[in-house]
Amino acid sequence: MWFPVIIVSTCILALQEVTAAALASDPAVLLLQEYVQINTTSNNNLTPAVAFWKKLADAEGLPFNVVELNQGYPIVVIKWAGSNSSISSIMLNSHMDVVPAKQEDGWKFPPFSAHIENGVMYGRGTQDMKSVSIQYYEALRRLKANGVTLLRDVYMTLMPDEELGAEKGMIPFLQSEEFAKLNVGVELDEGTSYDIPSIPLFYQDKVVWQIEVTCHGVAAHGSTFPPNSATATGKCANVINRFLKFRDEEYAKYTKAGITDAGPYTSVNLNRINGGVANNVIPASVSLTFDIRLGTSVNEEEFEARINKWIAKAGDNITLTYINKNHQSPATVISDSNPFWKAFSSAAAKINLPIMPMVPPGSTDARHVRRAGYPAFGFSPMPNTPFLLHSVNERLDIEVFLKGIPIYQSIIESLASIPAADVADNLSSYLIYTAD
Numbered sequence: 001m002w003f004p005v006i007i008v009s010t011c012i013l014a015l016q017e018v019t020a021a022a023l024a025s026d027p028a029v030l031l032l033q034e035y036v037q038i039n040t041t042s043n044n045n046l047t048p049a050v051a052f053w054k055k056l057a058d059a060e061g062l063p064f065n066v067v068e069l070n071q072g073y074p075i076v077v078i079k080w081a082g083s084n085s086s087i088s089s090i091m092l093n094s095h096m097d098v099v100p101a102k103q104e105d106g107w108k109f110p111p112f113s114a115h116i117e118n119g120v121m122y123g124r125g126t127q128d129m130k131s132v133s134i135q136y137y138e139a140l141r142r143l144k145a146n147g148v149t150l151l152r153d154v155y156m157t158l159m160p161d162e163e164l165g166a167e168k169g170m171i172p173f174l175q176s177e178e179f180a181k182l183n184v185g186v187e188l189d190e191g192t193s194y195d196i197p198s199i200p201l202f203y204q205d206k207v208v209w210q211i212e213v214t215c216h217g218v219a220a221h222g223s224t225f226p227p228n229s230a231t232a233t234g235k236c237a238n239v240i241n242r243f244l245k246f247r248d249e250e251y252a253k254y255t256k257a258g259i260t261d262a263g264p265y266t267s268v269n270l271n272r273i274n275g276g277v278a279n280n281v282i283p284a285s286v287s288l289t290f291d292i293r294l295g296t297s298v299n300e301e302e303f304e305a306r307i308n309k310w311i312a313k314a315g316d317n318i319t320l321t322y323i324n325k326n327h328q329s330p331a332t333v334i335s336d337s338n339p340f341w342k343a344f345s346s347a348a349a350k351i352n353l354p355i356m357p358m359v360p361p362g363s364t365d366a367r368h369v370r371r372a373g374y375p376a377f378g379f380s381p382m383p384n385t386p387f388l389l390h391s392v393n394e395r396l397d398i399e400v401f402l403k404g405i406p407i408y409q410s411i412i413e414s415l416a417s418i419p420a421a422d423v424a425d426n427l428s429s430y431l432i433y434t435a436d
């Protein structure tokens with residue numbers, strides 16, 4: 001009895017190996033491997049990545065443009081022309097840069113090797129977000145090969161510095177003539193992976209504030225005994241206590257909201273404490289750096305006033321500096337009054353794709369796009385995938401990657417086929433400011 005069982009299981013094993021090998025040699029997988037192998041760590045020379053995209057654009061005979069608003073920070077624009085270039089276009093955005101990765105941090109394989117083991121590709125950028133760039137390209141290439149004519153122009157844009165805050169990429173690009181020429185109607189940007197069957201669809205990003213609070217006090221010999229109210233550390237303790245009390249209040253909201261909706265709470269983290277010169281000297285100053293992501297209904301002016309009050313109460317001689325102070329970006333309307341939402345959600349429904357509209361805990365380039373007045377969605381088709389963006393051993397199941405390509409085919413075809421008359425001239429009618 002046991003004999004046939006072994007034969008069957010050996011056959012299944014062999015079949016799985018054959019399937020895995022076939023998937024690994026899929027041209028789209030090879031392209032992703034080649035792209036991940038280009039080390040585009042932030043501030044690296046992006047020339048090889050630009051050359052990679054030029055080669056792909058040339059292979060399809062597509063207009064290819066590099067916009068370099070800041071030297072060393074190229075923005076790639078690839079045009080897939082629709083039949084009516086006079087109406088607004090679809091912008092498929094992604095970023096070329098990735099966060100640093102070092103083998104010695106515990107990577108199973110070199111982070112820029114794109115090594116595939118058991119059907120899973122390991123490498124920096126496999127989730128964030130080189131997979132999406134290749135999926136956009138492959139989806140458009142297949143639509144073209146299948147003879148599908150899109151009504152609207154589709155642009156692939158590839159940014160150089162999303163991970164650094166977009167100061168040299170998306171932010172100036174949105175102000176440029178080159179961007180105006182694209183006549184964008186809607187932008188797609190990155191989403192995230194979660195280990196759930198649904199795919200998150202971001203319609204708003206949180207506001208990022210990073211502040212440095214510096215407390216000044218008496219500097220003295222370590223054997224002296226000034227009161228807490230006079231020392232830098234005593235004042236900083238007051239500041240920390242106030243921020244952590246607020247953090248507890250927000251944490252309660254966070255636990256109620258769960259992982260899938262970060263909109264209702266403000267996250268606060270004390271990420272750096274600097275100060276001190278010697279073990280036996282009371283420091284003249286100590287500084288604290290907080291990273292704060294404002295909940296979507298928080299009024300910025302009121303929140304700033306609150307912070308000022310906490311600091312004033314903590315003691316004298318305390319200074320506050322904003323390292324990063326973004327303003328609220330509006331939410332994209334997620335109802336059928338927004339034709340882009342309607343096209344996106346109906347394409348998803350047609351292919352039985354469970355999507356979950358939500359606000360992410362972090363933020364993406366899409367916040368700048370919405371702030372500039374354009375509706376935008378963040379979406380990366382990586383269901384049932386552990387969240388490994390910026391993590392050691394960032395990796396992606398190549399089956400999940402390949403399934404994302406027909407998903408984009410459906411979504412892109414639907415978005416680029418919205419009739420001209422269905423889209424209002426005033427795109428801001430598809431945006432809503434939630435903290436007003």
Ligand SMILES: [Zn+2]
Pocket residue numbers: 095128129162190
């Ligand atoms: Zn990203």
